[in-house]
Amino acid sequence: xxxxxxxxxxxxxxxxxxxxxxxxxxxxxxxxxxxxxxxxxxxxxxxxxxxxxxxxxxxxxxxxxxxxxxxxxxxxxxxxxxxxxxxxxxxxxxxxxxxxxxxxxxxxxxxxxxxxxxxxxxxxxxxxxxxxxxxxxxxxxxxxxxxxxxxxxxxxxxxxxxxxxxxxxxxxxxxxxxxxxxxxxxxxxxxxxxxxxxxxxxxxxxxxxxxxxxxxxxxxxxxxxxxxxxxxxxxxxxxxxxxxxxxxxxxxxxxxxxxxxxxxxxxxxxxxxxxxxxxxxxxxxxxxxxxxxxxxxxxxxxxxxxxxxxxxxxxxxxxxxxxxxxxxxxxxxxxxxxxxx
Amino acid sequence: xxxxxxxxxxxxxxxxxxxxxxxxxxxxxxxxxxxxxxxxxxxxxxxxxxxxxxxxxxxxxxxxxxxxxxxxxxxxxxxxxxxxxxxxxxxxxxxxxxxxxxxxxxxxxxxxxxxxxxxxxxxxxxxxxxxxxxxxxxxxxxxxxxxxxxxxxxxxxxxxxxxxxxxxxxxxxxxxxxxxxxxxxxxxxxxxxxxxxxxxxxxxxxxxxxxxxxxxxxxxxxxxxxxxxxxxxxxxxxxxxxxxxxxxxxxxxxxxxxxxxxxxxxxxxxxxxxxxxxxxxxxxxxxxxxxxxxxxxxxxxxxxxxxxxxxxxxxxxxxxxxxxxxxxxxxxx
Numbered sequence: 001x002x003x004x005x006x007x008x009x010x011x012x013x014x015x016x017x018x019x020x021x022x023x024x025x026x027x028x029x030x031x032x033x034x035x036x037x038x039x040x041x042x043x044x045x046x047x048x049x050x051x052x053x054x055x056x057x058x059x060x061x062x063x064x065x066x067x068x069x070x071x072x073x074x075x076x077x078x079x080x081x082x083x084x085x086x087x088x089x090x091x092x093x094x095x096x097x098x099x100x101x102x103x104x105x106x107x108x109x110x111x112x113x114x115x116x117x118x119x120x121x122x123x124x125x126x127x128x129x130x131x132x133x134x135x136x137x138x139x140x141x142x143x144x145x146x147x148x149x150x151x152x153x154x155x156x157x158x159x160x161x162x163x164x165x166x167x168x169x170x171x172x173x174x175x176x177x178x179x180x181x182x183x184x185x186x187x188x189x190x191x192x193x194x195x196x197x198x199x200x201x202x203x204x205x206x207x208x209x210x211x212x213x214x215x216x217x218x219x220x221x222x223x224x225x226x227x228x229x230x231x232x233x234x235x236x237x238x239x240x241x242x243x244x245x246x247x248x249x250x251x252x253x254x255x256x257x258x259x260x261x262x263x264x265x266x267x268x269x270x271x272x273x274x275x276x277x278x279x280x281x282x283x284x285x286x287x288x289x290x291x292x293x294x295x296x297x298x299x300x301x302x303x304x305x306x307x308x309x310x311x312x313x314x315x316x317x318x319x320x321x322x323x324x325x326x327x328x329x330x331x332x333x334x335x336x337x338x339x340x341x
Numbered sequence: 342x343x344x345x346x347x348x349x350x351x352x353x354x355x356x357x358x359x360x361x362x363x364x365x366x367x368x369x370x371x372x373x374x375x376x377x378x379x380x381x382x383x384x385x386x387x388x389x390x391x392x393x394x395x396x397x398x399x400x401x402x403x404x405x406x407x408x409x410x411x412x413x414x415x416x417x418x419x420x421x422x423x424x425x426x427x428x429x430x431x432x433x434x435x436x437x438x439x440x441x442x443x444x445x446x447x448x449x450x451x452x453x454x455x456x457x458x459x460x461x462x463x464x465x466x467x468x469x470x471x472x473x474x475x476x477x478x479x480x481x482x483x484x485x486x487x488x489x490x491x492x493x494x495x496x497x498x499x500x501x502x503x504x505x506x507x508x509x510x511x512x513x514x515x516x517x518x519x520x521x522x523x524x525x526x527x528x529x530x531x532x533x534x535x536x537x538x539x540x541x542x543x544x545x546x547x548x549x550x551x552x553x554x555x556x557x558x559x560x561x562x563x564x565x566x567x568x569x570x571x572x573x574x575x576x577x578x579x580x581x582x583x584x585x586x587x588x589x590x591x592x593x594x595x596x597x598x599x600x601x602x603x604x605x606x607x608x609x610x611x612x613x614x615x616x617x618x619x620x621x622x623x624x625x626x627x628x629x630x631x632x633x634x635x636x637x638x639x640x641x642x643x644x645x646x647x648x649x650x651x652x653x654x655x656x657x658x659x660x661x662x663x664x665x666x667x668x669x670x671x672x673x674x
Contacts, residue, residue: 053529054500160617190385190618191556195600195611202610217529220559220602224611247604261534262604263559267582269379269566271541275534278485279499 007179007211008042008065013074015060021284030284034060036235037074039310044178047205047212049226049243051219051258053280057235059183062215066100066181067091079178096126099172103184105164109156115142115167116152122175141170144207145200162193169200173208183215198224219262223247231255234291235283237310241319251313251321254292290324298325345416347550348374348397348435348518353410355389355396357621364621365408367392367574372567374518377544379551381561381582383597384571387618390554393571394520397552398431414518433463436511440523442503446495452506453479453491459513478509483539501532505539512543520552525560537563558601562586567654570594573619573629580655590657592637593630628660636661 015035020027035057042048042065050058063069064076067083076083078094102108109118119138123129129137139149145166156164165185172180182201186194198221204210216222222229223243230240231252239252250256257276276295281287287294293303302324310320355367367389374380382390395401397412399419412419414434419427436459439445447455456475460466466474472491479487482505495503504524511519521540525533537560544551553564561568562582569579570591578591589595599612616633625631631641638661646658 053531162617191597192385192600192614193617195602195613196615198602199610199613218602219530220604223604224602224608257531259604261530263537263563264605265558265562265586265598265601265603267565267586268562269564269582271538272534272563273538275538276531277535279501279532 005044006041007044007079008040008213009075009077010038010040010065011075013038013040013061013064013076014072015057015064015069016072019284032283033235033286034283035064036286038235038237040230040237040240042179042211042213044211045209046227047214047225049214049216049222049229050232051216051222051229052232053217055280055283056232057283058215058232060235061232062100062181062183062213065179065213066098067095068100096122096175097178099175099177099180101165101168101172101180101182101185104188105161105168106156106188108168109164111156113155114152115154115156118156118167119152119171119174122171126175137174138170141174144173144204145170160193161189162196165189165197166200169197169204173204173210176208177210179211179213181213181215184217185214186221187216187218194221201225219247219258231258234280234286236291236322238292238323239313239319239321240310241313245314245319249319251319251326252292252323253296253298257295290322298328300325345413346373347376347415348552349411349413350393350397351411351413353393353396353412354408355392355401355405356408357402357405359404361622365574366405366621367396369410370569370571370576371410372569372576372579374550374552376517376550377548378566379544379553379564380567380569381553381555381565382569382571383555383558383561385556385597385618387620388571389574390571391522394437394522394552394554397520398435398437399427400431429463432459432511432516433514434516435518435520436514436516437520437522438504438507438511438524440526442500442507442527443495445507446503448495451492451494452498452503456491456506456509456513459510463514475509475513478513479506482506482509482512482543483535484509500528501535504528504532504536508536508539508543512547512549515547516549518550518552520554522554523556524553526555526557533560540564558586558598570597573624574621575629575658577630577659578655578657580652580657584652584655588655590651590655590662591630591659592634592661594657596635628658 013035014037017032017034019030019032021030038061052058064071071084079097116138119141120134123134123137138152142149142151147166186197189197214225226243229243229246230237233254239255250259261275278295281294289305290303290308293299308322308324310322313319313321313326350370350372353370354365356363356365370393372380384390396407407420453472453475456478457471460471460474476487476491479491484490484502484505525536543549555561565582567581568585569576572593578594585594589598596614600614602611614633619629625642627642627644628646631637641660646660648656648658649662650656
């Protein structure tokens with residue numbers, strides 16, 4: 001893994017939430033291990049995609065990296081500055097470097113603010129610009145996301161879903177952040193609009209020298225945008241690697257199952273066949289050993305007893321897998337099957 | 342055709358009548374559905390695909406009504422039936438699965454009771470027998486430990502489980518037609534694969550015809566025998582799954598297929614369709630896709646294109662297509 005120019009770095013990052021669970025007699029206090037032991041480096045200029053099923057902790061990890069949540073345990077450094085354990089006041093100056101694009105453009109824009117108020121609000125907190133300068137910057141950003149200047153006086157409800165997402169993107173970029181966390185930015189949009197927004201995110205990456213953490217459950221979208229991909233399962237990263245390496249040569253049985261569940265676009269009526277059974281287990285009581293073993297076709301006693309750690313799966317260590325049987329899983333026969341499906 | 346098709350929709354038009362006057366939201370939709378077959382309605386949100394499905398069951402919102410056309414279930418026109426007759430068909434001969442299983446299930450009843458309700462209503466079963474049968478249905482749709490799940494409330498089940506319960510309710514009376522309105526959109530890919538495979542199994546065993554509504558060509562390619570692509574309230578192209586996916590003729594279908602990101606292709610930029618779908622009140626006089634179309638000619642903005650038969654199974658409505666093709670006004674596949 002490249003170590004120079006690391007923008008965001010985590011070591012053993014954990015996030016636990018306290019919750020209550022009904023047990024028939026009353027409420028019982030429990031802990032949800034939403035993110036467990038995540039170590040990642042995100043290099044400046046790259047797009048790292050975070051994929052996984054709902055509830056796997058990808059949004060929680062994204063929110064920790066965008067400074068919404070304080071980690072429960074572990075280290076988090078942004079631009080070389082340690083964030084874990086800082087007081088809110090000490091975190092504030094870092095926030096301008098990290099911004100977030102949300103999934104639902106309807107609920108993430110204040111319906112009672114004009115677009116101008118929405119776009120200039122971050123500048124009020126983080127710059128000494130006067131109203132005129134703030135307005136100029138807002139117009140500049142509107143142009144960058146492909147909206148006309150007259151949008152400034154409008155309210156969010158006057159825009160379509162795709163246009164609202166453009167406003168959300170403009171707001172995220174107005175402070176010229178280095179790192180943008182995009183949490184399912186296109187999943188609420190129609191296909192034809194989705195492609196416009198994906199192209200826009202690509203263009204803006206060049207224009208503003210952005211580094212993205214792109215959170216998505218849609219592997220086709222991820223394939224289009226990502227340089228590297230990290231696969232999460234039950235709060236842990238089970239596989240990470242360069243996009244092509246991971247898509248063409250998935251090592252973890254979970255990644256393989258995910259990839260084979262994605263239907264291609266060829267007329268092919270019939271069963272998908274090789275699919276995962278059951279649901280992901282609850283993060284409140286994760287299974288002992290490898291979190292994937294209850295659904296894994298390759299699981300053996302060892303998987304039920306000990307947790308596999310991320311290990312290099314290729315010679316330069318760019319592709320890492322957490323599986324006791326990654327050699328077997330990567331056998332050419334399995335890959336061929338996945339490709340055919 | 343000598344044999345009456347299972348379901349025949351003919352020139353169906355649906356309008357909304359509210360304070361601002363009447364708008365036509367779905368226009369001239371025609372298709373047939375045969376036993377054991379899956380027809381897929383594909384399109385972006387607002388194209389009228391769900392509304393078409395609701396109209397089949399006469400479940401339009403209060404301000405919506407069928408303006409013209411007919412929906413015939415084995416030759417009987419559903420549009421002319423009264424409420425009592427329709428109740429015998431809904432959930433019995435034609436049933437529906439909705440996109441969001443959480444809002445479609447009743448939160449205050451155990452799921453077993455909700456499956457049994459259909460059996461009590463339509464099959465006249467006694468409550469006890471119906472509940473027992475309901476457990477059997479839950480087992481059939483792949484819910485592990487169905488007896489103890491049957492007494493669970495919807496919130497105690499996962500999204501995939503809830504969708505299985507929805508399918509169990511829909512299939513309890515062994516309907517001839519199952520309408521599935523984006524049944525996997527709210528689910529993860531691995532769970533989506535489970536639900537799609539389940540629908541294949543059930544179709545195979547019961548011979549159910551499926552009207553499968555989706556915006557996702559990937560899912561459709563797995564499910565459909567035939568595909569109808571809708572845009573701004575009209576079917577703009579329809580044909581067999583391979584006609585549409587491998588040999589699309591309408592510029593909209595072509596663009597929609599190209600903009601779909603794929604796992605097996607690497608493009609620097611996705612071809613995007615500029616602009617957006619016009620709302621029902623803003624539809625242009627000519628072809629609704631003309632303002633966004635890259636090959637539009639003069640007459641596209643003036644005149645509605647007629648449906649052209651490109652082959653026995655393949656129909657498209659576009660001025661740019663070979664004008665020598667035979668025109669079809671009422672026929673289809």
